[in-house]
Amino acid sequence: MVPGTPALRVHDVHKVYPEGDGKSEHRVLEGVSFDVAQGECVALLGRSGSGKSTLLNLLAGIDRPDQGSVEVMGQPLRRLGEPALTLLRRRQIGFIYQFFNLIPTLSVTENLALPLELNGTTLRRGLPRIHALLEQLGLERRAEAFPDQLSGGEQQRVAIGRALIHEPALVLADEPTGNLDVETGEQILELLSALFAGRRQTLILVTHSLTVSAIADRVLTLEHGRLVAADRSLAW
Amino acid sequence: MPVLLRASIGYLSRHRWQSALSILGIALGVAVVIAVEIANTSALRAFDLSLETVVGRTTHQIESASGQIADARYVELRRHPDHTVAAALRTGSPVIEASVRIAGGTFQLLGVDLLSLPRFAGPSVEVTGGDLTRLLHESRTLLLNAQDLERLGIALDTPLSLQHGDQTQEVRVIGAISANQPGGLAGFAIADIATVQEITARPAVIDRIDLTLTPTAAATLAERLPQDLRLVAAAQRSESLRQMTRAFQTNLTAMSLLAVLVGGFIIYNTMTFAVVQRRQLFGSLRTLGATRAQLFRLIMSEAMLFACIGSALGLAMGILTGWGLVQLVTRTINDLYFALTVRELIIAPLSIVKAVGVGLLVTILAALGPALEAAGAQPRDLLREHSLERRGQQWVRWLGVLGILLAASGWGLAQIPSRSLGLGFVAILTLILGVSLCVPILLRLFAGLLARAAAVHGPLAAVLAARGVASSITRTGIAAAALTVAISSTIGVGVMIDSFRNSLIVWLDGTLQSDLYVAATSETGNRADGELPAALAERLRALDGIAELSLARTTRVETRAGDVWLIGVSPSSVTARGFALRHGTATDLWSRFEAGELILASEPYAYHQRVNVGDHIEFFTARGWQQLEIGGIFRDYGSDAGLLAMARTRYIELWDDLAISSLGIRVQEDADQNRVFAEVRSITEQFDVPIQTSFNEQIRVESLAVFDRTFAITQVLRLLAVAVAFIGVLSALMALELERRREHAVLRATGMTPGELASLILTQTSIVGLVAGLIAIPLGIVMAQLLIEVVNLRSFGWTMEMSIPAWPLISGLLLAWGAALLAGIAPAKRAAREDLAPALRSE
Numbered sequence A: 001m002v003p004g005t006p007a008l009r010v011h012d013v014h015k016v017y018p019e020g021d022g023k024s025e026h027r028v029l030e031g032v033s034f035d036v037a038q039g040e041c042v043a044l045l046g047r048s049g050s051g052k053s054t055l056l057n058l059l060a061g062i063d064r065p066d067q068g069s070v071e072v073m074g075q076p077l078r079r080l081g082e083p084a085l086t087l088l089r090r091r092q093i094g095f096i097y098q099f100f101n102l103i104p105t106l107s108v109t110e111n112l113a114l115p116l117e118l119n120g121t122t123l124r125r126g127l128p129r130i131h132a133l134l135e136q137l138g139l140e141r142r143a144e145a146f147p148d149q150l151s152g153g154e155q156q157r158v159a160i161g162r163a164l165i166h167e168p169a170l171v172l173a174d175e176p177t178g179n180l181d182v183e184t185g186e187q188i189l190e191l192l193s194a195l196f197a198g199r200r201q202t203l204i205l206v207t208h209s210l211t212v213s214a215i216a217d218r219v220l221t222l223e224h225g226r227l228v229a230a231d232r233s234l235a236w
Numbered sequence B: 001m002p003v004l005l006r007a008s009i010g011y012l013s014r015h016r017w018q019s020a021l022s023i024l025g026i027a028l029g030v031a032v033v034i035a036v037e038i039a040n041t042s043a044l045r046a047f048d049l050s051l052e053t054v055v056g057r058t059t060h061q062i063e064s065a066s067g068q069i070a071d072a073r074y075v076e077l078r079r080h081p082d083h084t085v086a087a088a089l090r091t092g093s094p095v096i097e098a099s100v101r102i103a104g105g106t107f108q109l110l111g112v113d114l115l116s117l118p119r120f121a122g123p124s125v126e127v128t129g130g131d132l133t134r135l136l137h138e139s140r141t142l143l144l145n146a147q148d149l150e151r152l153g154i155a156l157d158t159p160l161s162l163q164h165g166d167q168t169q170e171v172r173v174i175g176a177i178s179a180n181q182p183g184g185l186a187g188f189a190i191a192d193i194a195t196v197q198e199i200t201a202r203p204a205v206i207d208r209i210d211l212t213l214t215p216t217a218a219a220t221l222a223e224r225l226p227q228d229l230r231l232v233a234a235a236q237r238s239e240s241l242r243q244m245t246r247a248f249q250t251n252l253t254a255m256s257l258l259a260v261l262v263g264g265f266i267i268y269n270t271m272t273f274a275v276v277q278r279r280q281l282f283g284s285l286r287t288l289g290a291t292r293a294q295l296f297r298l299i300m301s302e303a304m305l306f307a308c309i310g311s312a313l314g315l316a317m318g319i320l321t322g323w324g325l326v327q328l329v330t331r332t333i334n335d336l337y338f339a340l341t342v343r344e345l346i347i348a349p350l351s352i353v354k355a356v357g358v359g360l361l362v363t364i365l366a367a368l369g370p371a372l373e374a375a376g377a378q379p380r381d382l383l384r385e386h387s388l389e390r391r392g393q394q395w396v397r398w399l400g401v402l403g404i405l406l407a408a409s410g411w412g413l414a415q416i417p418s419r420s421l422g423l424g425f426v427a428i429l430t431l432i433l434g435v436s437l438c439v440p441i442l443l444r445l446f447a448g449l450l451a452r453a454a455a456v457h458g459p460l461a462a463v464l465a466a467r468g469v470a471s472s473i474t475r476t477g478i479a480a481a482a483l484t485v486a487i488s489s490t491i492g493v494g495v496m497i498d499s500f501r502n503s504l505i506v507w508l509d510g511t512l513q514s515d516l517y518v519a520a521t522s523e524t525g526n527r528a529d530g531e532l533p534a535a536l537a538e539r540l541r542a543l544d545g546i547a548e549l550s551l552a553r554t555t556r557v558e559t560r561a562g563d564v565w566l567i568g569v570s571p572s573s574v575t576a577r578g579f580a581l582r583h584g585t586a587t588d589l590w591s592r593f594e595a596g597e598l599i600l601a602s603e604p605y606a607y608h609q610r611v612n613v614g615d616h617i618e619f620f621t622a623r624g625w626q627q628l629e630i631g632g633i634f635r636d637y638g639s640d641a642g643l644l645a646m647a648r649t650r651y652i653e654l655w656d657d658l659a660i661s662s663l664g665i666r667v668q669e670d671a672d673q674n675r676v677f678a679e680v681r682s683i684t685e686q687f688d689v690p691i692q693t694s695f696n697e698q699i700r701v702e703s704l705a706v707f708d709r710t711f712a713i714t715q716v717l718r719l720l721a722v723a724v725a726f727i728g729v730l731s732a733l734m735a736l737e738l739e740r741r742r743e744h745a746v747l748r749a750t751g752m753t754p755g756e757l758a759s760l761i762l763t764q765t766s767i768v769g770l771v772a773g774l775i776a777i778p779l780g781i782v783m784a785q786l787l788i789e790v791v792n793l794r795s796f797g798w799t800m801e802m803s804i805p806a807w808p809l810i811s812g813l814l815l816a817w818g819a820a821l822l823a824g825i826a827p828a829k830r831a832a833r834e835d836l837a838p839a840l841r842s843e
């Protein structure tokens, strides 16, 4: 990767969903553009239904825009076929979901091993890395537990671990604290900022809360399908 | 509750695939039942019609011990000095019968006294297009039913070829006969007695005399008949004929029940899935104030809707399949029992009620569990994810316990020394049901072991696959159970047929001791019961290169227990080897057999009549009633009707019948078999009688062909069972795929390629298929054993050696795996192609 290439380049992205019986349509994104530099931490704000998750999905290559382009680490997603897109997700992207989305049949360790294995590192060889990360996450004693045996906060911490273990260049987090009580949410955020400190990873963080956006370098706000005051930095 | 209903309809239309599969599942179950019902009742009805027609207004029949009566005796009886005898004779008609083929159709050729035609065709018999007297004056002229004429495209008064045995002759149809009675004489060809005698080359004889008598007249006549003639009630004869096909039909019914069992799994799977999927929805509805009764009604009415659509579809499918099945059934009946043509499909209201009843009942039973569960659960439980799966996990253990109990009692039932075929089938079905209930827990154990092994050594994908199977055991377990039932019955029936076939081959090798066989052909059944010309044996004996001739006479004779086939064999050096005797024979069997003291009974005869070595059988002979002792029991797969054998000399003494039905020729070692065959052939052709000459090998091949044809219908039903199971696996896997939709989307979003995800799913289905196949192998073997030792014995009286060839086992395993893999393809494809964003959004 050429240094200086933005981690993300989003240009004039549109997303429209058909509605009801397909006759009417719901315009969710109407021309969103922004760049994110490598290593930057960006908070994405907006009211419920403003299209934050939709945008995040477009960035992760999980969904495709109806118009406009998305470049991740210099690669225009539009030109990538499904296999290449999968490889990009596997190597470059970590995704933290609002509802954890852990694999219920895999233990904590195995959930963390999953991205490693998909990238060619067996569980056995990845084990030291997994243990180190679990320790950072404060989960070293729950390594063998299954997701349904964990609390919400613990599950979210595993989900964070799973998004970071293979050290992707871009981490996308969709309301990682939205489903937790305030205190746990704050702990998770502290953990996130601690984990990101000193790394050259890019983080896009969707949130409702201004406190969350406090840890961000920059804040973007979605409103009526567009970014408003996109370059307004919140200096506290 | 229109809103509730809307929620449900919305759900069903959004899961069209799932709904279609469950309807298809119900439909297939119903279709199999109705198809078998139709085939059975149609064949039975055709059979009854032809019996009715033959019997007509006849109440009694005069038969002779030898099976035929000379023309002259009939005339004698009509002129009997005893007034009552002569009067009784005037109520009836002499009859001679044969099975023939005309223009591609099978007909019962009936030679009757034309003045008595109304006996058969009803009082207002009508002949169109012809003059009845032509039947008398012109040779080889017949009447056919108008419908048959049209169906086969036969024109009046044009030369037609008629086949009787292997003889082809020219005949003409001179008129169409219509009769005002059910069946309208369909399948019958009517001719003058002389014509039938000519066609069948049985000059101056008739088969029987049909009479219409009052009970008192019958009693008097019975007393005054000469010793070698006998008066039989017509109803009694039809009943014994009807009895013959009963066992065969029971087997068919049992096969259809098996299909219903498999169909039941599918329906159950469908209904549970439809409920489980919506637990959250139901939970919300309950918290909003929907009552339990409302929820229950909602689920049950959905089930009823499915059941109705499925049953209607199944009826249509079944009726279409029924026609094909009828052909198979008639072919078997023609091969094994008697000539029969089925012209119309009988769709009895009762059959429809039965099939639809099965469809509705199974659906309702299957829906009842989930409906009660959903209605009974606390809203809080309903809202919590996975709680049912967890409960299912515990259920699996109890199911296993119940399954073991059922399987054991099935096994126990089979050990009860009873003769009831029904009980035998109940035993087998109970055993299968029991084992199938154990399948989920076995699958979970196996998948657990696999997951543990994979966690240590294997890739995560293998762990995921194995744990996925174990954690969704309510889905995967049902799929595996349905597959186990279908595959084990495939294996069981396969091993049984194989064992049977091997026993048949061994038996044929033993029985067919001569090199060449000469027989008078008759098309009824598979017995050579025609007559060879008297001079034939002497002419053959004079041939060069013949080592030995053995003569046999096969006829039906009367015993106290009813009609039975009897074969009178002339002693030869190979007689003893020609009978596959069971252990425990009388001492000095062969010398006393040849002296005429002892007779032999076939296995089916011994089983059905409950007789054994040392028992006596009383025969109605030309010398009145005579008792003979059974000296041995021999295997006979030639018929399930029973056969007795005695020395021919003794037979001649008792029945005054010098005729021969078949001849076995042993060719001298150094003589050329083909030359002898040709010479035998040229001699038989000089007689104007249908005679068939065959090599030993031809008979073997033909017998095996008949055997294979007999089991063709079984193969069709087995395939149906597998098809039904396939639908079951498919719907279970589709359900599983929907449940795992989000999990699969996460895997894809994390970087799993569509190919990797598809192979993960295919690995899971492979585990399901292989485990089902592995369980099916021992179950299939036990089933084969029960089929052989219980069902075959009880329905046919046959015993046979069980042989377990590898191929049915391997092919069963492959079939299970293949079916599961095939069923996995659609869900795997769907999962791989799924749009990630909506799948991740879904709750």
Ligand SMILES: Nc1ncnc2c1ncn2[C@@H]1O[C@H](COP(=O)(O)OP(=O)(O)OP(=O)(O)O)[C@@H](O)[C@H]1O
Residues within 6 Å of the ligand: A017, A018, A026, A028, A046, A047, A048, A049, A050, A051, A052, A053, A054, A055, B837, B838, B841
């Ligand atoms: N697959 C879809 N089909 C139709 N409409 C959709 C689909 N996905 C999202 N939408 C609509 O697009 C809009 C934006 O949805 P999105 O999930 O991106 O919002 P959000 O900003 O993440 O909201 P929240 O903060 O509540 O999570 C919503 O109105 C939603 O109804």
Ligand SMILES: [Mg+2]
Residues within 6 Å of the ligand: A052, A053, A054, A174
């Ligand atoms: Mg969102």
